[in-house]
Amino acid sequence: xxxxxxxxxxxxxxxxxxxxxxxxxxxxxxxxxxxxxxxxxxxxxxxxxxxxxxxxxxxxxxxxxxxxxxxxxxxxxxxxxxxxxxxxxxxxxxxxxxxxxxxxxxxxxxxxxxxxxxxxxxxxxxxxxxxxxxxxxxxxxxxxxxxxxxxxxxxxxxxxxxxxxxxxxxxxxxxxxxxxxxxxxxxxxxxxxxxxxxxxxxxxxxxxxxxxxxxxxxxxxxxxxxxxxxxxxxxxxxxxxxxxxxxxxxxxxxxxxxxxxxxxxxxxxxxxxxxxxxxxxxxxxxxxxxxxxxxxxxxxxxxxxxxxxxxxxxxxxxxxxxxxxxxxxxxxxxxxxxxxxxxxxxxxxxxxx
Amino acid sequence: xxxxxxxxxxxxxxxxxxxxxxxxxxxxxxxxxxxxxxxxxxxxxxxxxxxxxxxxxxxxxxxxxxxxxxxxxxxxxxxxxxxxxxxxxxxxxxxxxxxxxxxxxxxxxxxxxxxxxxxxxxxxxxxxxxxxxxxxxxxxxxxxxxxxxxxxxxxxxxxxxxxxxxxxxxxxxxxxxxxxxxxxxxxxxxxxx
Numbered sequence: 001x002x003x004x005x006x007x008x009x010x011x012x013x014x015x016x017x018x019x020x021x022x023x024x025x026x027x028x029x030x031x032x033x034x035x036x037x038x039x040x041x042x043x044x045x046x047x048x049x050x051x052x053x054x055x056x057x058x059x060x061x062x063x064x065x066x067x068x069x070x071x072x073x074x075x076x077x078x079x080x081x082x083x084x085x086x087x088x089x090x091x092x093x094x095x096x097x098x099x100x101x102x103x104x105x106x107x108x109x110x111x112x113x114x115x116x117x118x119x120x121x122x123x124x125x126x127x128x129x130x131x132x133x134x135x136x137x138x139x140x141x142x143x144x145x146x147x148x149x150x151x152x153x154x155x156x157x158x159x160x161x162x163x164x165x166x167x168x169x170x171x172x173x174x175x176x177x178x179x180x181x182x183x184x185x186x187x188x189x190x191x192x193x194x195x196x197x198x199x200x201x202x203x204x205x206x207x208x209x210x211x212x213x214x215x216x217x218x219x220x221x222x223x224x225x226x227x228x229x230x231x232x233x234x235x236x237x238x239x240x241x242x243x244x245x246x247x248x249x250x251x252x253x254x255x256x257x258x259x260x261x262x263x264x265x266x267x268x269x270x271x272x273x274x275x276x277x278x279x280x281x282x283x284x285x286x287x288x289x290x291x292x293x294x295x296x297x298x299x300x301x302x303x304x305x306x307x308x309x310x311x312x313x314x315x316x317x318x319x320x321x322x323x324x325x326x327x328x329x330x331x332x333x334x335x336x337x338x339x340x341x342x343x344x345x346x347x348x349x350x351x352x353x
Numbered sequence: 354x355x356x357x358x359x360x361x362x363x364x365x366x367x368x369x370x371x372x373x374x375x376x377x378x379x380x381x382x383x384x385x386x387x388x389x390x391x392x393x394x395x396x397x398x399x400x401x402x403x404x405x406x407x408x409x410x411x412x413x414x415x416x417x418x419x420x421x422x423x424x425x426x427x428x429x430x431x432x433x434x435x436x437x438x439x440x441x442x443x444x445x446x447x448x449x450x451x452x453x454x455x456x457x458x459x460x461x462x463x464x465x466x467x468x469x470x471x472x473x474x475x476x477x478x479x480x481x482x483x484x485x486x487x488x489x490x491x492x493x494x495x496x497x498x499x500x501x502x503x504x505x506x507x508x509x510x511x512x513x514x515x516x517x518x519x520x521x522x523x524x525x526x527x528x529x530x531x532x533x534x535x536x537x538x539x540x541x542x543x544x545x546x
Binding site for chain 1: 390503504507508510511512514515516517518519520521525526529530532533534536537538539540541542543544
């Protein structure tokens with residue numbers, strides 16, 4: 001009895017732990033994505049539901065296979081692969097043939113993440129790696145947009161969704177004539193603005209009743225979901241602010257310079273993948289910088305690159321490439337913005353370099 | 354004669370048709386020297402310098418070749434020019450920074466056979482750039498090479514700590530990284546055009 005009382009318990013630090021674990025954060029990101037997914041299904045119906053299911057399932061399957069092949073314990077339990085799958089599905093056009101989505105999912109998880117050593121070592125956002133691959137490999141289906149809130153969307157697939165692997169996607173023209181409102185050209189607000197100079201009202205873009213990728217249409221919903229994560233301290237709000245802020249400022253400057261040619265800054269923020277990218281993709285914890293100034297530089301880089309690609313590039317959407325490029329630059333940004341070690345004198349620091 | 358502005362030519366060679374990530378020229382020094390940021394930057398500087406010298410010399414030599422109608426000697430003349438420029442760089446680096454000279458190792462003399470530099474010289478002739486345009490082109494090509502090298506080095510330094518599966522170690526993961534970078538650079542397509 002007395003021996004037990006005298007025993008000292010030796011533990012190494014840390015002694016006090018927060019209750020935030022990787023699993024928990026990732027799980028809450030999935031929760032925050034669910035309303036966006038629900039909106040995507042409401043907007044585009046059965047096809048986007050199938051897209052979500054296929055992407056997530058293939059991502060999970062790929063992770064499992066790679067884990068087994070490399071002789072590691074399964075990492076399915078940390079929820080991060082589910083996020084990759086959902087984000088990828090949300091960033092794809094709703095009528096994309098499902099087999100292409102499956103290929104993009106395999107690339108996203110295998111090449112984007114597992115080959116680098118799994119969670120924590122991926123150099124770029126895996127979902128975007130998958131999407132960029134799909135964009136390069138299947139250019140036409142990746143830029144074919146279908147009308148949102150089409151009639152009968154809950155009872156039938158968009159015809160192109162069910163294309164058999166390695167075949168040409170089925171034509172959707174007959175289907176479009178039947179379901180789409182008159183005058184629908186299959187162009188997103190961004191493409192309308194860029195190629196025809198037809199602006200779109202801000203309200204539909206805010207609420208998300210426009211056309212576009214499955215999950216990127218409702219700016220408001222994405223912002224609310226992001227806000228939840230920021231308030232729970234599971235996401236870096238500074239990145240979102242930096243991305244949106246820099247994009248707003250730069251596009252605002254161009255708008256003031258020549259309002260006839262360049263879209264207004266509000267349009268820039270509410271169109272395309274800007275919101276989804278800024279809130280859920282740019283904030284990838286692994287592939288973004290960690291230093292205090294680095295975070296702002298990284299976010300600013302994304303915003304600036306997006307606006308430049310949108311306004312001056314051949315593509316009408318640049319968020320994906322902007323984030324990938326900023327991901328690639330983030331080790332350099334981290335390197336350049338190392339904070340001074342406490343107590344170190346500035347001149348001494350220079351000598352060491 | 355090409356009428357593009359020098360700024361556009363620079364941008365084109367720097368980002369849009371980046372010599373490494375879009376045209377896939379000069380891949381061996383790109384993969385060989387991108388292990389460390391410390392060697393990547395001087396290597397990039399050396400390539401920029403050699404590109405500039407080669408561009409100026411190639412421009413002059415091309416005038417001579419055209420004057421005497423011996424254009425078929427272009428390839429060999431350019432290679433000779435590049436080789437001598439590299440010799441110059443090599444001697445300078447060896448004299449002023451022996452440590453850097455050892456770090457760059459075989460890749461410094463190998464700039465001679467760097468297809469990016471010969472490619473730059475041949476492109477500038479094929480596009481019929483004038484002197485200023487040639488300078489902008491070579492500067493852009495060199496800067497683009499350096500940018501690719503530095504981005505790659507940053508990523509690879511980070512991957513030193515990563516738990517890469519055995520099958521992907523070494524060259525495999527470097528090639529995959531290069532592919533991903535190239536994918537990201539596709540976003541610049543058509544910029545300014």
